[in-house]
Amino acid sequence: MQKSSKIYVAGHRGLVGSAIVKNLTCKGYANLVYRTHSELDLTNQQAVAEFFESEKPEYVILAAAKVGGIVANNTYRADFIYENLQIQNNVIHQSYVNKVKKLLFLGSTCIYPKNAPQPLKEEYLLTSELEYTNEPYAIAKIAGIKMCESYNLQYGTNFISVMPTNLYGLGDNFDLQTSHVLPALIRKIHLAKLLNEKRYEEVIQDLHVKNLEEAKSYLAKFGVSENSVEIWGSGKPRREFLYSEDMADACVFLLENRDFKDSYNATCKEIKNTHINIGTGIDISIKELAELIQNIVGFKGSLMFNTDKPDGTMVKLTDSGKLHSLGWKHKVELEDGIRTMYEWYLTKGENK
Numbered sequence: 001m002q003k004s005s006k007i008y009v010a011g012h013r014g015l016v017g018s019a020i021v022k023n024l025t026c027k028g029y030a031n032l033v034y035r036t037h038s039e040l041d042l043t044n045q046q047a048v049a050e051f052f053e054s055e056k057p058e059y060v061i062l063a064a065a066k067v068g069g070i071v072a073n074n075t076y077r078a079d080f081i082y083e084n085l086q087i088q089n090n091v092i093h094q095s096y097v098n099k100v101k102k103l104l105f106l107g108s109t110c111i112y113p114k115n116a117p118q119p120l121k122e123e124y125l126l127t128s129e130l131e132y133t134n135e136p137y138a139i140a141k142i143a144g145i146k147m148c149e150s151y152n153l154q155y156g157t158n159f160i161s162v163m164p165t166n167l168y169g170l171g172d173n174f175d176l177q178t179s180h181v182l183p184a185l186i187r188k189i190h191l192a193k194l195l196n197e198k199r200y201e202e203v204i205q206d207l208h209v210k211n212l213e214e215a216k217s218y219l220a221k222f223g224v225s226e227n228s229v230e231i232w233g234s235g236k237p238r239r240e241f242l243y244s245e246d247m248a249d250a251c252v253f254l255l256e257n258r259d260f261k262d263s264y265n266a267t268c269k270e271i272k273n274t275h276i277n278i279g280t281g282i283d284i285s286i287k288e289l290a291e292l293i294q295n296i297v298g299f300k301g302s303l304m305f306n307t308d309k310p311d312g313t314m315v316k317l318t319d320s321g322k323l324h325s326l327g328w329k330h331k332v333e334l335e336d337g338i339r340t341m342y343e344w345y346l347t348k349g350e351n352k
Contacts, residue, residue, distance in 0.1 A: 008057035011064030019248035043086035052094040073134040084140035107141035119319035165279035169244025193299040195226035232309035235287030243332035279318030
């Protein structure tokens, strides 16, 4: 890519997209194109076609997606598969039609089978059944990988796919109903701390409610009180977390240094599993994560694990050996990243 290349970042306001825009800008890429959802609905086939015809981007980063935690994934199953398939189909196809030089498709490591060996290697894709709670989202992302590979093989496009592990960072979603586990824990434990310290006005302000009674009633739905915080599951599942700015750096690194033709051996009869994992190679149990956040936030109460709720996959650690062999490795360790994220939430969070 040239510094003047026109680059379209789909989903530029999200956790992933905003970090990628920041990384590109810091590296001197000045010709970035993006649209808000109100300006361009990526599920609308005609609107996407008209946008590509008008703007003619040279490079595309497909970071737009409908995302959420285990509750949202399991509750809004139809929305997750429909909207993600629509977005992918429209953007990938129009990238082909309009001769985009390279497209980067972002998926998730939830594409791998529930009982796949650990750590998760790229070749484990489609070897057994998926985790039920996020199956619709995972199927959509698998379709995106296969769509990129198929267009490359049939039409000679240069579409590459990356599968980041669980992400967190500045600008994350802290909504208690739809957020992922790490930002949800930060907010729940923070609010429990405020209740414990009788800082009631801050609780009311954070939740945008009328009074303390309403705040306590709402928080009780999520197991948050002045003395304890309820956490779904046993706390035993282990997860890997990657700081969003590290993920963005890996994406730009691959855009600059990796093409589809580099992802397979030309003598192979079947070209598949050409995607690349992005992770740290380090995991932590949910219990250990919650205790780490509790320590950073300074909550003096108890953490209660509700074993009547699902754990999901027990272990999910990414093998990022392929990416590491290309010369990239993460820089931000988990404790440092959480501290930075919590400080951001206190000053600039979406609920302030």
